[in-house]
Amino acid sequence: xxxxxxxxxxxxxxxxxxxxxxxxxxxxxxxxxxxxxxxxxxxxxxxxxxxxxxxxxxxxxxxxxxxxxxxxxxxxxxxxxxxxxxxxxxxxxxxxxxxxxxxxxxxxxxxxxxxxxxxxxxxxxxxxxxxxxxxxxxxxxxxxxxxxxxxxxxxxxxxxxxxxxxxxxxxxxxxxxxxxxxxxxxxxxxxxxxxxxxxxxxx
Amino acid sequence: xxxxxxxxxxxxxxxxxxxxxxxxxxxxxxxxxxxxxxxxxxxxxxxxxxxxxxxxxxxxxxxxxxxxxxxxxxxxxxxxxxxxxxxxxxxxxxxxxxxxxxxxxxxxxxxxxxxxxxxxxxxxxxxxxxxxxxxxxxxxxxxxxxxxxxxxxxxxxxxxxxxxxxxxxxxxxxxxxxxxxxxxxxxxxxxxxxxxxxxxxxxxxxxxxxxxxxxxxxxxxxxxxxxxxxxxxxxxxxxxxxxxxxxxxxxxxxxxxxxxxxxxxxxxxxxxxxxxxxxxxxxxxxxxxxxxxxxxxxxxxxxxxxxxxxxxxxxxxxxxxx
Numbered sequence: 001x002x003x004x005x006x007x008x009x010x011x012x013x014x015x016x017x018x019x020x021x022x023x024x025x026x027x028x029x030x031x032x033x034x035x036x037x038x039x040x041x042x043x044x045x046x047x048x049x050x051x052x053x054x055x056x057x058x059x060x061x062x063x064x065x066x067x068x069x070x071x072x073x074x075x076x077x078x079x080x081x082x083x084x085x086x087x088x089x090x091x092x093x094x095x096x097x098x099x100x101x102x103x104x105x106x107x108x109x110x111x112x113x114x115x116x117x118x119x120x121x122x123x124x125x126x127x128x129x130x131x132x133x134x135x136x137x138x139x140x141x142x143x144x145x146x147x148x149x150x151x152x153x154x155x156x157x158x159x160x161x162x163x164x165x166x167x168x169x170x171x172x173x174x175x176x177x178x179x180x181x182x183x184x185x186x187x188x189x190x191x192x193x194x195x196x197x198x199x200x201x202x203x
Numbered sequence: 204x205x206x207x208x209x210x211x212x213x214x215x216x217x218x219x220x221x222x223x224x225x226x227x228x229x230x231x232x233x234x235x236x237x238x239x240x241x242x243x244x245x246x247x248x249x250x251x252x253x254x255x256x257x258x259x260x261x262x263x264x265x266x267x268x269x270x271x272x273x274x275x276x277x278x279x280x281x282x283x284x285x286x287x288x289x290x291x292x293x294x295x296x297x298x299x300x301x302x303x304x305x306x307x308x309x310x311x312x313x314x315x316x317x318x319x320x321x322x323x324x325x326x327x328x329x330x331x332x333x334x335x336x337x338x339x340x341x342x343x344x345x346x347x348x349x350x351x352x353x354x355x356x357x358x359x360x361x362x363x364x365x366x367x368x369x370x371x372x373x374x375x376x377x378x379x380x381x382x383x384x385x386x387x388x389x390x391x392x393x394x395x396x397x398x399x400x401x402x403x404x405x406x407x408x409x410x411x412x413x414x415x416x417x418x419x420x421x422x423x424x425x426x427x428x429x430x431x432x433x434x435x436x437x438x439x440x441x442x443x444x445x446x447x448x449x450x451x452x453x454x455x456x457x458x459x460x461x462x463x464x465x466x467x468x469x470x471x472x473x474x475x476x477x478x479x480x481x482x483x484x485x486x487x488x489x490x491x492x493x494x495x496x497x498x499x500x501x502x503x504x505x506x507x508x509x510x511x512x513x514x515x516x517x518x519x520x521x522x523x524x525x
């Protein structure tokens with residue numbers, strides 16, 4: 001009987017979850033601006049099953065474009081296994097775009113930038129934090145929000161210079177002895193990343 | 204009672220009654236409550252065997268619940284950390300589940316192992332409903348199936364619509380490299396205008412929400428951007444890097460797919476462990492209830508046979524006296 005009661009509780013929780021989503025540590029309550037046309041189209045075709053949720057119900061809402069340039073840039077730096085920085089207010093970030101190092105200040109024009117392996121530096125007041133990132137993407141929105149999505153990132157001080165030199169030598173040697181196109185491409189990528197690491201440590 | 208009377212008569216009529224007839228009557232009496240002398244141990248034996256097996260089941264399901272709980276704890280941390288990964292893409296490109304395109308590909312994520320409640324059936328139900336929703340003249344919808352359970356269910360009626368099926372995803376702990384290779388495989392082999400990823404989002408240990416995440420191909424993105432609406436602002440973004448805008452958009456689309464897929468796979472794995480935990484919990488509670496009922500039956504059977512034995516002895520003794 002107790003089990004049935006807990007089952008009823010769970011079911012009533014689920015049915016009311018549309019109007020009241022239990023706050024979870026990383027999610028905000030469901031925004032009512034969920035895509036209503038999808039839900040309506042769903043109900044017409046499949047009336048007995050509840051429509052599934054869509055990601056828009058789980059995003060943290062963002063402020064609209066302000067009329068004046070804000071003083072700080074809000075940065076979200078995410079990796080697959082962690083959110084390094086989430087909504088951190090900084091003065092400037094320098095991102096390693098494929099076209100070169102790009103400085104981003106508050107009020108930067110909206111941009112989609114592809115990133116190459118290089119150094120990302122975050123400037124907050126007087127302190128500068130540098131990360132070496134593998135490639136990824138950076139989106140700069142008109143409301144001075146910057147999203148940097150990368151696959152791997154390490155703080156510069158955790159990189160071992162001797163290992164970098166060793167890797168660079170190894171991949172240069174592989175590049176010269178590569179026979180197939182695939183091997184050549186792999187070795188080239190290795191050389192590229194290691195020389196970027198090298199310049200990150202020295203520069 | 205009848206059997207006891209027969210046996211009492213049997214002592215006087217032993218030379219007349221053949222042994223086979225007595226043994227023939229025995230099996231029919233086993234199921235009755237009032238088992239006479241000699242048959243008591245057989246019927247309680249049966250109940251005792253059932254009790255032993257139910258107790259073992261209870262232990263096994265309790266252990267499975269503990270295992271699922273510990274696996275859930277480990278993977279929940281990683282799923283929560285990966286939640287930030289898809290948010291930048293939704294912030295940039297919005298979410299367009301009601302987009303109208305010609306080629307839809309539904310990526311259904313499910314588990315390989317069973318005993319996890321109803322989450323796989325829910326995913327398959329939603330996938331089939333999505334197929335109905337996106338069907339129409341001149342449109343086609345295909346499936347890409349991840350996981351054994353959805354494959355088994357979908358292969359029954361939509362065998363020709365399954366483009367690709369991948370199993371044994373969780374043999375090694377999930378990591379981004381594996382998922383990106385998988386995403387690359389899917390993107391290379393499947394033609395699509397819109398990819399819809401169906402998975403169970405982990406909200407809490409008792410609640411899993413079926414969710415659909417939509418990823419558009421670069422051409423579909425261009426089309427939607429031109430027609431205005433949510434993606435209309437996309438043109439206002441400057442493109443840095445790459446030679447052409449379409450190349451960057453293509454890389455963006457592929458990157459978005461692998462990020463969203465990574466988060467979806469982790470969330471589904473979390474939901475699987477949570478559902479298994481609650482399924483095993485209710486199963487062990489069920490087994491406990493069954494054990495209680497069997498214990499009562501066992502005791503009743505035992506006491507009834509003792510009573511019968513006493514009655515026989517006493518009536519035999521009183522018969523001798525009087």
